Amino acid sequence: MKGQILPLTMVISGSEVTLISIVGGRGLRARLTDMGLNKGMKLKVLHSHRPGPCIILVGNTRLVLGYGMAQKILVKEI
Amino acid sequence: MSKKLTIALAGNPNSGKTTIFNNLTGARQHVGNYPGVTVEKKEGILKYKDYEINVVDLPGTYSLTAYSLDEIVARNFVIEEKPDVIIDIIDTFNLERNLYLATQFMELGVRLILAFNMHDLAEKHGLNIDRDKLSELLGTPIIFTVATKKKGMIELLDEIIKLAERKTKLEKTAIDYGEEIQEELTKLEDILSKDNNLIQKYPSRWLAVKVLENDSEVIKRITESSYSDDILGQVEKSSHHLENVFGDTPEAIIADRRYGFISGACSESVKKTYEMRHTISDKIDKVLINRILGLPIFLGLMWLVFQFTFKLSEPLMGWVEITQEWLGNLFGSMLPEGSAIQSLVIDGIIGGVGAVLIFVPIIFLLFLAMAVLEDSGYMARAAFIMDKLMHKIGLHGRSFIPILLGFGCNLPAIMATRTIEDRKDRFVTILVNPFISCGARLPVYALFIGAFFSQKVAGNVLFSLYLLGIMIAIIMAKIFRRFLFKGPAAPFVMELPPYRIPTIRGLFIHMWERGRVYLKKAGTIIFAGCVLVWFLSNFPWSPTYSKDYDTLLKQAQGNEERIVQLENKKAFEKMEKSFAGSLGRTIAPVFKPLGLDNWKLSVGLFGGFIAKEIVVGTLGTLHSVGEADEESQSLRRALQKEKRPDGSKMYSPLVAYALMVFVLLYIPCVATIAVIKRETNSWRWPIFTAFYTTAVAWIVAFIVYQGGKLLGLGI
Numbered sequence: 001m002k003g004q005i006l007p008l009t010m011v012i013s014g015s016e017v018t019l020i021s022i023v024g025g026r027g028l029r030a031r032l033t034d035m036g037l038n039k040g041m042k043l044k045v046l047h048s049h050r051p052g053p054c055i056i057l058v059g060n061t062r063l064v065l066g067y068g069m070a071q072k073i074l075v076k077e078i
Numbered sequence: 079m080s081k082k083l084t085i086a087l088a089g090n091p092n093s094g095k096t097t098i099f100n101n102l103t104g105a106r107q108h109v110g111n112y113p114g115v116t117v118e119k120k121e122g123i124l125k126y127k128d129y130e131i132n133v134v135d136l137p138g139t140y141s142l143t144a145y146s147l148d149e150i151v152a153r154n155f156v157i158e159e160k161p162d163v164i165i166d167i168i169d170t171f172n173l174e175r176n177l178y179l180a181t182q183f184m185e186l187g188v189r190l191i192l193a194f195n196m197h198d199l200a201e202k203h204g205l206n207i208d209r210d211k212l213s214e215l216l217g218t219p220i221i222f223t224v225a226t227k228k229k230g231m232i233e234l235l236d237e238i239i240k241l242a243e244r245k246t247k248l249e250k251t252a253i254d255y256g257e258e259i260q261e262e263l264t265k266l267e268d269i270l271s272k273d274n275n276l277i278q279k280y281p282s283r284w285l286a287v288k289v290l291e292n293d294s295e296v297i298k299r300i301t302e303s304s305y306s307d308d309i310l311g312q313v314e315k316s317s318h319h320l321e322n323v324f325g326d327t328p329e330a331i332i333a334d335r336r337y338g339f340i341s342g343a344c345s346e347s348v349k350k351t352y353e354m355r356h357t358i359s360d361k362i363d364k365v366l367i368n369r370i371l372g373l374p375i376f377l378g379l380m381w382l383v384f385q386f387t388f389k390l391s392e393p394l395m396g397w398v399e400i401t402q403e404w405l406g407n408l409f410g411s412m413l414p415e416g417s418a419i420q421s422l423v424i425d426g427i428i429g430g431v432g433a434v435l436i437f438v439p440i441i442f443l444l445f446l447a448m449a450v451l452e453d454s455g456y457m458a459r460a461a462f463i464m465d466k467l468m469h470k471i472g473l474h475g476r477s478f479i480p481i482l483l484g485f486g487c488n489l490p491a492i493m494a495t496r497t498i499e500d501r502k503d504r505f506v507t508i509l510v511n512p513f514i515s516c517g518a519r520l521p522v523y524a525l526f527i528g529a530f531f532s533q534k535v536a537g538n539v540l541f542s543l544y545l546l547g548i549m550i551a552i553i554m555a556k557i558f559r560r561f562l563f564k565g566p567a568a569p570f571v572m573e574l575p576p577y578r579i580p581t582i583r584g585l586f587i588h589m590w591e592r593g594r595v596y597l598k599k600a601g602t603i604i605f606a607g608c609v610l611v612w613f614l615s616n617f618p619w620s621p622t623y624s625k626d627y628d629t630l631l632k633q634a635q636g637n638e639e640r641i642v643q644l645e646n647k648k649a650f651e652k653m654e655k656s657f658a659g660s661l662g663r664t665i666a667p668v669f670k671p672l673g674l675d676n677w678k679l680s681v682g683l684f685g686g687f688i689a690k691e692i693v694v695g696t697l698g699t700l701h702s703v704g705e706a707d708e709e710s711q712s713l714r715r716a717l718q719k720e721k722r723p724d725g726s727k728m729y730s731p732l733v734a735y736a737l738m739v740f741v742l743l744y745i746p747c748v749a750t751i752a753v754i755k756r757e758t759n760s761w762r763w764p765i766f767t768a769f770y771t772t773a774v775a776w777i778v779a780f781i782v783y784q785g786g787k788l789l790g791l792g793i
Contacts, residue, residue: 026292026329027145028569033333034141035571036175046360047367052466053475055367055574060171062359064462066474066570 008043008065008073009050016044017075024072032073036061043075080130083242084159088152088183089167090176091138092575094195097225098167099135100587102235109591117151118496126235129242134161140175142182144295147501156188157280162242165234167193167223170200170207171576173348177340180216181253187281189241190218193234197222204350212347217251226581252283253339255332258323262316263287269312273303289313290320291329359455359576366456372463379456380482383447387440388486388517394439402432418619425616430608433688434601437489437749442593444483444490449588453580457497458572465570471552472559474498474570477507481551484514485544488750492757493592499572502563506555508754509763512746512771513551515544521691522741529714530734539735547742550774595756603752611688614658615681615696621655623648650700658684672740672779673733673787676720683740689747731792736783743775 005020019041022029036058037043046062047055053066065073089095100107103122112119120135136155137148144150156164166183168176173194183190194200194207201207213220219237223230240246255263266286271277276285276299288296290313300309320328366375406424413420451457457479465475476498483491488511495511498504523543527536627648634640653659654677662681669675678700685696694713701716720728729737745751745768754764786792 026327029327029330030141030143030145030333031569031571033330034143034178035573036140036172036178038334038337039330046363049369049466052469053462053570055462059174061175062574062576064458064465064570064572064574066465066469069569069571 003076005074005076008045008054008056008070008075009048009067011045011048011075011077013045013048016042016078018042018078020074020076022073024069028069028072032069035063037063037073042078080125080128082130082132083163083238084132084134084161085163085165085238086134086136086155086159086161087165087167088136088156088179089138090140090169090172090179090573092573093138093167093169093176094223094225095135095138095167097581097584098165098193098195098223098231098234099133100584101225101228101231102131103133107591109595112151112155117148127239129239131235131238134159139179141179142186143291144293146499148499150295153186156183156186161188163189163191163238165191165193165238167195167225170194170197170205171203173205173344174337174340177216177344178336180218181336181339184216184218184250185253185281185284185287187250187284191234191237191241192216192218192220193223193230194220195223195225198224198227198229206349208347208349212343213248215251215343215347217248219246219248253336255335259290259320259328259331259335262290262320266290266309266312266316269305269309272308273305276300276303287332290316291332292317292327362577363459363574367459367462372459376460376463379451379460380479383444383451384486386447387444391439391443395436398432398435398439402428402435418616421616422612426609426612429612430605433608433749434597434604437487437596438593440487441490441493441596442589444486445493445592446585446589448479448494449585450580452497453578453584453588455575455577458574461572462574471555473503473506473555474500476572477503480507480511481514484511484516486517488512488514488516488746489596489753490592492750492753493596495757502559502565505758505763506558506563508757509558509767509770510551510554512750512767513547513554513743513774515547515742516690518690518747519741521694522686523738525694525697525710525713526717526729526734526738529717530729530731543738543742546739546778550743550778554774596753601752603755604749607748607752608688611658611685614661615653615656615685617657618655621652623651653681653696653700668776669740671784672736672776673783674737674740674779676722676728678720679737683744686741687745687748689749690741693741732783732786735786735792736779739782740775740779743778744772745775746771 008017011017019037019039021039022032022037041058044057045054046057051067053064054070056063056065087095087099099120099122102124104124106124107120107122110119110121117137122133122135124131124133134155136152139146139149139152142149142153155161164183166176166180168180170176177192180190180192197207209220209222219241221230221234221237223234237246254260263283263286266289267282270282270285270289280296285296285300289300289309297310297313300306303309317328320331324331365371368375405428409423409428410420413423448457451460460479461475463475464478468475468478477495479497480491480494483494491511491514492508495504495507498507523540527539531539625647627644631641631644634644658681659677661684662677662679666675666677666680669680674680678697681700682693682696686693697717698710698713701713701720717729718727722728746754751764751768754767755761758764
């Protein structure tokens with residue numbers, strides 16, 4: 001699965017990924033950017049409770065993302 | 079004469095902003111609202127050297143976009159009130175994301191100080207910051223602080239004064255957006271400068287960035303400008319050009335450049351000696367948000383919160399009642415017996431104050447417990463655990479706790495909705511909360527279940543009522559989400575703060591803040607409501623009685639039983655002839671389709687507006703059994719014997735059930751209404767709640783009664 005681009009919801013707990021893009025409206029993108037998510041950043045998926053929210057680690061921040069939101073975040077496994 | 083300064087505290091949620099605010103201002107705080115919105119505004123005064131400094135705590139935000147109310151409020155305050163200095167509190171652990179907000183203050187051209195909070199921990203975890211270098215790169219003074227240990231506060235204050243007196247020698251730096259964007263920004267700035275009004279109020283550079291970012295508030299402001307066509311034309315051209323060049327929206331590129339600027343500055347001045355991880359938080363999370371253990375642990379903690387609050391508040395509430403009684407006796411003996419003034423003081427005023435104070439123990443204890451959950455970092459985990467379930471109702475995990483608290487008391491439950499960020503979610507949670515059966519409704523159920531249901535089914539009947547309340551709340555939440563608060567569910571992103579041990583001082587400040595709001599804002603409305611109901615049920619003061627009770631009472635001297643009987647009859651007749659009594663008679667027919675057309679009941683339900691448990695007491699008076707509680711056998715017997723005008727029995731199990739359903743769902747008590755007013759900052763929603771809940775109650779009780787009759791159940 002390495003190198004493949006997939007939505008964040010498909011990633012299993014414990015994997016590290018690079019953020020490729022956020023598909024979605026301006027509001028959604030702005031909100032995620034404000035909270036520290038930007039293209040090219042490295043994230044680690046800490047918990048993934050499909051079809052519930054997931055927890056990711058960006059820098060030193062843990063973020064909870066709702067399922068719908070996580071679906072709109074495209075990442076690449078490292 | 080001391081010189082005056084206004085400073086504003088800004089920063090991300092969880093950055094320690096509140097702690098710094100508390101450190102600076104101590105107990106001299108004032109909580110209000112920003113004009114026209116429900117966002118809370120905290121202010122405090124502090125004296126330092128020869129300055130009197132007014133500290134304003136801005137809402138915690140991640141950014142200054144126009145997407146959230148908090149952010150608009152924060153930036154409008156900065157633009158319109160022009161505070162002398164802004165302190166942006168930075169969580170040093172999350173340097174880059176926290177500096178993102180700082181870049182936006184820099185664009186606003188304000189006098190800014192960055193307070194790098196929790197600096198000791200960050201250093202311990204291997205983060206080495208070259209302060210002078212970073213300060214120069216960012217063009218703002220930086221102060222290292224440790225809010226929990228009150229370190230760095232004096233340095234911060236000195237820097238504030240230095241900056242206010244313009245003694246700081248730092249070149250402001252501008253973020254380099256790159257040539258392409260820079261060119262478009264210059265073009266926009268040129269056109270924007272034509273409008274003098276605009277330029278006087280806002281920095282032109284900031285405006286240019288904001289219009290490129292398609293900021294709805296700024297665009298709205300610009301459409302009012304006489305040069306709006308020129309400006310918006312150029313915005314379109316520039317955006318189009320940039321999208322062609324970069325293949326992305328201008329706002330995405332601008333955000334990217336800001337992050338680029340930050341990481342550029344940090345790479346030159348911040349060294350990470352080793353990788354940081356909150357290992358302790360991770361270990362705790364392994365258990366607390368575990369797939370299997372998470373939910374039971376959460377429910378267990380909630381159970382503890384309930385036990386703590388309600389068990390501990392019980393004796394305290396007892397004291398309130400005793401004090402109330404003692405005061406009543408004291409004033410009763412001082413004032414003429416049986417006079418209107420005596421009744422006003424005892425039942426109206428002392429009763430009204432008592433109705434306010436009775437909630438104080440519950441509210442303070444509950445918010446103390448909530449503060450522990452919030453400050454320790456657990457609350458965010460709870461929202462995570464409940465999100466999946468709440469999502470099915472169209473709400474988020476954050477809404478679960480207020481709904482759960484409603485089982486204790488709707489009042490603190492509605493106040494607890496403040497942790498819900500999204501306005502729509504918050505309002506829906508507030509509006510459906512009254513359907514969650516609070517503790518005060520229990521006496522009514524106990525009375526009627528005891529009178530009309532066998533011991534065997536009693537538990538099931540009670541449980542069905544609670545369940546019905548939950549179901550109605552879910553249905554209404556779905557309906558509101560669909561029609562009243564339309565739009566897609568707000569994106570659910572939330573920061574999970576690292577676990578921290580709460581400070582006692584912080585806990586008490588949080589508890590006091592909420593408690594004070596209740597006393598000040600809701601208290602007055604509750605008191606007024608109580609006095610109003612007292613008036614309606616006691617006036618006209620001396621109605622013409624059917625019998626001459628005074629003479630009869632004199633004749634009955636010595637015969638205790640007879641005296642009690644006469645006094646009960648007199649009280650009954652007085653209430654029957656009061657305004658409340660006539661109101662009861664007038665509205666009784668409305669309840670005919672529910673099988674509840676009994677004027678005594680109507681008066682009782684009316685009294686339930688003060689507090690639901692008052693229904694029991696009022697019914698006691700109206701059935702001439704004197705003072706009664708839910709265990710009163712004489713009241714139960716009187717209810718069982720109560721007849722309709724045609725001679726048939728008033729209550730059957732079905733009628734009793736329809737009544738309990740109505741009590742469960744109808745207009746929330748005056749205290750709840752008062753809190754809804756306070757929390758939504760308008761009369762619109764409490765009035766709406768009063769009417770819609772009563773309508774829902776009528777409809778559901780109608781279905782229960784008529785349906786039951788058709789099926790021949792419990793007649």
